[in-house]
Amino acid sequence: MQMPKWLARLISPIRQWVGKLNLRRNIGIDLGTVNVLVYVEGKGVVLREPSVVAVDTTTDQIVAVGSGAQALIGRAPANIETIRPLREGVISQYDVTLKMLQYCIRTACGNMILPPRVMVCVPSGVTEVEERAVVDAAREAGAGKVYLMEEPVAAALGAGLDISAPVGRMIVDIGGGTTDIAVISMGGVVVSESVRIAGDKLDEAVMRYVRRQYGVLVGIQTAELIKQRIGALYSHKQVRSVEVRGRSAQTGLPQVITLSSKEMLEAMTEPVSAILDAVCSVIERTPPELLGDILKHGIVMTGGGSMIRGFDQLIQKVTGVPVRVADDPITCVSRGTGIALRGYKKLPEGSINLARARRDRL
Ligand SMILES: Nc1ncnc2c1ncn2[C@@H]1O[C@H](COP(=O)(O)OP(=O)(O)OP(=O)(O)O)[C@@H](O)[C@H]1O
Ligand SMILES: [Mg+2]
Structure with a gap:
C-alpha cells in the first residue's frame, strides 16, 4: 500500500535527518583472490588491499592484513605465516577470510550504529556451498544483511554499462583467480562461463x-x-x-x-589460449539478436588481468568483435557492487537477481 502524500511530506525531513546521522551504510565488497576492495555508498572505493593475511602461528593472532601482510611474504620469521585466504575466486580458508572481512567492514564503516548492508560479489560459477561460506563469513564479520552478486554483472555496472536495457552487453573480467565472461541483458546473465584461469x-x-x-x-x-x-x-x-x-x-x-x-606471448600461451577458448565458447552460445548488439557495442574488459598490454587486441583479432578495456578496470567490480544496492531497500538476502528485483520493485 502506498503512503499518503501528506504523510510522506511530513516524515521526509525526519528521514533526511536520520539519513544524515548515517546509521546504516550500504557497502560493496569485491572479495577477490588477489585484491579486496570496499566501496561505500556516497564515498566511493575507500579500501583497496591485497587479499593477504599474516598470522602468528604460535599465538594464532593476526599480525597484519593487506599490504602490511604482503610485505612480509618471504621476509618473516618461521612463526609468521602469510596466507591468501581465497583461491580461484572462492574462500579456501574460512577463518582467515573472516578476519579479513572484519578488517574491511571495520575500516570502511568505523563505529556505525546499525550494521551495514553488504553486497559481495562471487564468480558466476560458484557452488551453493561456496556461496554459503561467503554469506556466513560476511555476517559473522559484522554485516547486517548480506547479498551476493555475480562478478561479471557487478563488473558491467561498475564499467558504466546500461545493463537494464534489452540489449546484449558482453563483459570479460580477468582477475587473479578467475576469468568471468558473460553476456548480460535486462539486468540478467544470458550466457556465461567462469574459468579458474586468470592472473x-x-x-x-x-x-x-x-x-x-x-x-x-x-x-x-x-x-x-x-x-x-x-x-x-x-x-x-x-x-x-x-x-x-x-x-x-x-x-x-x-x-x-x-x-x-x-617472449611474453610464448610464455603465457597456455593460460591465454584457455581464456580465449572460454570467450569464444560464450560467443558461440549467444543468441543471434544479442550477438548483433555485442558486435555493435563491443566487448568490455575489466579486472587486473585486462591491463596486460595487447590482451584486448588479441581478443579482438580472435573473435572479430571490437574490444575495449574499462576505465580503472581493477575497481569496476567493487564500484558495481556498491551501485547495485542503491534503490533496493527490501531485497531478500542471498543471491540477487537485479532483473527480478526491478520487476518486483523490491
Ligand atoms: N598493470 C598490470 N598488468 C598486468 N596484470 C596486472 C596489472 N595490474 C594487476 N594485474 C594483475 O591483475 C590480477 C588481479 O586482478 P584483480 O584485482 O581484478 O583480481 P581479483 O579480483 O582479486 O581476482 P578474482 O576476481 O579472480 O577473484 C593479478 O594477477 C595481477 O597480477
Ligand atoms: Mg575480481
Whole structure:
C-alpha cells in the first residue's frame, strides 16, 4: 500500500535527518583472490588491499592484513605465516577470510550504529556451498544483511554499462583467480562461463617459461612483476625488457637474465589460449539478436588481468568483435557492487537477481 502524500511530506525531513546521522551504510565488497576492495555508498572505493593475511602461528593472532601482510611474504620469521585466504575466486580458508572481512567492514564503516548492508560479489560459477561460506563469513564479520552478486554483472555496472536495457552487453573480467565472461541483458546473465584461469595462472606460466628457457628459478612474485612490467600479448613496436634476478637451477647460485616483451606471448600461451577458448565458447552460445548488439557495442574488459598490454587486441583479432578495456578496470567490480544496492531497500538476502528485483520493485 502506498503512503499518503501528506504523510510522506511530513516524515521526509525526519528521514533526511536520520539519513544524515548515517546509521546504516550500504557497502560493496569485491572479495577477490588477489585484491579486496570496499566501496561505500556516497564515498566511493575507500579500501583497496591485497587479499593477504599474516598470522602468528604460535599465538594464532593476526599480525597484519593487506599490504602490511604482503610485505612480509618471504621476509618473516618461521612463526609468521602469510596466507591468501581465497583461491580461484572462492574462500579456501574460512577463518582467515573472516578476519579479513572484519578488517574491511571495520575500516570502511568505523563505529556505525546499525550494521551495514553488504553486497559481495562471487564468480558466476560458484557452488551453493561456496556461496554459503561467503554469506556466513560476511555476517559473522559484522554485516547486517548480506547479498551476493555475480562478478561479471557487478563488473558491467561498475564499467558504466546500461545493463537494464534489452540489449546484449558482453563483459570479460580477468582477475587473479578467475576469468568471468558473460553476456548480460535486462539486468540478467544470458550466457556465461567462469574459468579458474586468470592472473595467477599467467604468473605460474611465466615462472615455468623462465625455468624452461633459461634454467633459472624465480619466485611467483617476481613472475607477477615480469608480467606487469613487460607482459604483452600482441605484436608491438615498443619492445620492453626487464632484468631478472633468480637462482640457476643447475648450480644453485644467483643468476641475472634479461627478458623481453617479445617472449611474453610464448610464455603465457597456455593460460591465454584457455581464456580465449572460454570467450569464444560464450560467443558461440549467444543468441543471434544479442550477438548483433555485442558486435555493435563491443566487448568490455575489466579486472587486473585486462591491463596486460595487447590482451584486448588479441581478443579482438580472435573473435572479430571490437574490444575495449574499462576505465580503472581493477575497481569496476567493487564500484558495481556498491551501485547495485542503491534503490533496493527490501531485497531478500542471498543471491540477487537485479532483473527480478526491478520487476518486483523490491
Ligand atoms: N598493470 C598490470 N598488468 C598486468 N596484470 C596486472 C596489472 N595490474 C594487476 N594485474 C594483475 O591483475 C590480477 C588481479 O586482478 P584483480 O584485482 O581484478 O583480481 P581479483 O579480483 O582479486 O581476482 P578474482 O576476481 O579472480 O577473484 C593479478 O594477477 C595481477 O597480477
Ligand atoms: Mg575480481
